[in-house]
Amino acid sequence: MLVSCSICGKRDATVIAVIEGVSLEVCDECAKLGRVSKRIAEKKVVKKTKPVPLRREVEESIVLDFAGKIKSVREKNGMTQEDFAKTLNEKLSVMKHVENGNLVPSLKLARKIEDKFGIQLIEEQGEVGGGGASFGASEKATLGDLIEIKRRKK
Ligand SMILES: [Zn+2]
Structure with missing residues (x-):
């Protein structure tokens, strides 16, 4: 009109x-x-904005023993780190660090591993420390942040 x-x-x-x-x-x-x-x-031009998914109430985080889990599932599948990295389309160096526990995989990577190998790497946590102020922007948290958080928990 x-x-x-x-x-x-x-x-x-x-x-x-x-x-x-x-x-x-x-x-x-x-x-x-x-x-x-x-x-x-x-x-006329109503810009279609992507529907924003409702923000999850829960925080998703990588399980603490991700390194061990990844290593064992890789070995169970008789794969080298290189095979494993290739299967996941990741850099070998990244996967090495992940297996050493030096690098916390991103949720995306963790999900990929979960899907391909049927292990659980992501856990949902309720409210983190009263509203999770320190970790509120979890989606934007960098690997560095995640590592920091992991260290603090130790
Ligand atoms: Zn006119």
């Missing part, structure tokens, strides 16, 4: 302008004849 310009009738009216004392729905061009009083709410 488009309103066409009251003056030229050629273009869609985009603003309400006061022209010679009369409020008219006009296009941008014709609006120059008077004073724009307000923009007409855009009806």
Whole structure:
């Protein structure tokens, strides 16, 4: 439903302008004849924003013994670290650090390992320390942050 310009009738009216004392729905061009009083709410291009998933109430975190679990599932599958890294499309160096426990895998990586090898690496935690103020933005936490948190728990 488009309103066409009251003056030229050629273009869609985009603003309400006061022209010679009369409020008219006009296009941008014709609006120059008077004073724009307000923009007409855009009806046509309603940007579709992605539905924002409801924020999870629970924090997801990597289990503390991820390194052991990953190593054992890899060995159970008779894979070398290299095979394992390849299967997961990860860098060998990353997987080495993960197995050594030096690097906490990202949730994405952990999920990938869970899916492929059927082990549990992610645990859901309730409220972290009263609202989880220190760890509220878990989605944005970097690996560094996660490692920090892990160290603190020790
Ligand atoms: Zn016009």
